[in-house]
Structure formats: structure tokens, C-alpha cells
Amino acid sequence: MAKDVVPELMKSIEKAFQIHTENDKTLARVSKRIRDGTATQEDGHIYAIRIGKDSSRALKDVLIEQNLPDGKLYYNIATRTVIPTLENNQALVNEAAAKIQKAADAKKKISLNAVKPDFPKERILGLIDKMTADDIDLDEALVWIGEPIVNNSEAFFDDFIKDNAEFRSGAGMKTTITRIAESNCCKWCADLEGSWTYGDHPQEIFARHEFCRCSVTYQSERTSQNVWSKKSWQSTPEEISRRKSTERKTMSIAERQQALERLMIDKEKAKRR
Secondary structure, three states, X not given: OOOOOHHHHHHHHHHHHHHHHHOOHHHHHHXXXXXXXXXXXXXXXXXXXXXXXXXXXXHHHHOOHHHOXXXXXXXXXXXXXXXXXXXXXXXXXXXXXXXXXXXXXXXXXXOOOOXXXXXXXXXXXXXXXXXXXXXXXXXXXXXXXXXXXXXXXXXXXXXXXXXXXXXXXXXXXXXXXXXXXXXXXXXXXXXXXXXXXXXXXXXXXXXXXXXXXXXXXXXXXXXXXXXXOOOEEEOOHHHHHHHHHOHHHHHHHHXXXXXXXXXXHHHHHHHHO
């Protein structure tokens, strides 16, 4: 029976990731702002990028010819190394995003827990299918462990923004979605830049192509909205307490709807690539 190399590969990947994150000065600066409670959602996006880059480097350090059976990245090895790595990425990104949101909420006297998106396993399995295709060699496989890993880490932060904006809008809070284009971006990204009330935003506002570094953020206010009259007013303590008591039920319903919406966005992304 052939030796199972995955446990040793994972130990090496985790060690390499730790080394890369410890030496990442940008990540250190952003992490300090997150701990201090001064980070913005734009900082959260940068954090996701850096986590993606550091995990991509770790995977590339370890998934090399001499460490792989026959010098090939087999599907079984990819699923057992790439998926845990990206699950860790998502956990770190969600934790950072939740801390940023909590600090911002405290200033507005908002007391709502963060909605944490489910891991998009089907999306990641699609990536693994590409890196383990029969007709590519290891060098070509490692291309899919480069930018696509970073891109998916950004998407974890986008998922957090989308799910929490949707939840808060559904709870009656005034919620605004903003997309900020990076400098010298493509026309497609430039056309998506702007701010919209949640629900009126472009369908593709959360989509991104490879090497896209545009950021998507949201802002919510402690107000309620009458869906018939479209008037807004300050929430009473009783209203806030009632929403908090029903938060779990609303969240579970939203999660089921969000899974379908993310699937549609992922399909659009796949068509664009």
C-alpha cells in the first residue's frame, strides 16, 4: 500500500503559512488595526488578499514535484490540502470581518451578531477540478494555486459583506452597498463603481475577475423602514430587542436564500473567465 503523504504535506503547508504570515508586514499592520478596533471594511478586504497570498505561497512551497507521488498533483491530494487551507482562510477572514463590524457597530450603538457564510465547497471543488485535470502538468496545475487562491479569499470577504448587508436590510436597517474600483481598473470594474441602497445595487456588484482588487463594503444605520411608505425612523429599544430575539430564525432563512444567490453569482463568474 502506498504511503499517505497528505498528513506530512498539511504539516508543511501549515508551517509555511505561519512563516509567510509572520513575515507579512502589510498583514501585520492591518491585523493591528483590527485588534485596536480602528480597522475599516477596506482593511478587511486587504486582510483577505494578504491571507490569500500567504496561503498561495505556502501551497506552492510544498506541492512540488519531489513531495508528490509521481510528481503529480492528484485529485485526492488536492482536495485534502487545498480545501482545508481555504477553510482556514475563510475562518480567518470571517473572524477579522466580524471584529471590524463589531467595532463599527459599537460606535452606532448597534448590537447584532455577524452572519458567517457557509464554506462554498462546490466553488472550491470546481477550482480543484481545473488544477487536477488529466491534460495538465504540475507547472500548469500550480497556476491554479496562484491568483485563484487569492481571488477566492477575496470572495470570502465579499460573501461576508453580502450576507450581512442582506440580513440587516431584511431586518429593516438602512443599508448601503459601495463598490470602490482600484486605480487603473478595467472598464467593466469602473462601470460597477458606486453606492446603492441594498436591493437596488447591480446584480454583479459582488463579482470579480482574476487579479481584481476592487473592494465592496456596506454601511448600515440604526433605523427602521416601512416597506409600504418607504419612510425611515429611529428604532426604539423595544424594536431592537425584538429583532435581536428573532435574529436566529431570520438568519437561518436568509442562509438558505443566500446559498442559491451565491450559486448564481458563481455561474456568472465562470462564464466571464
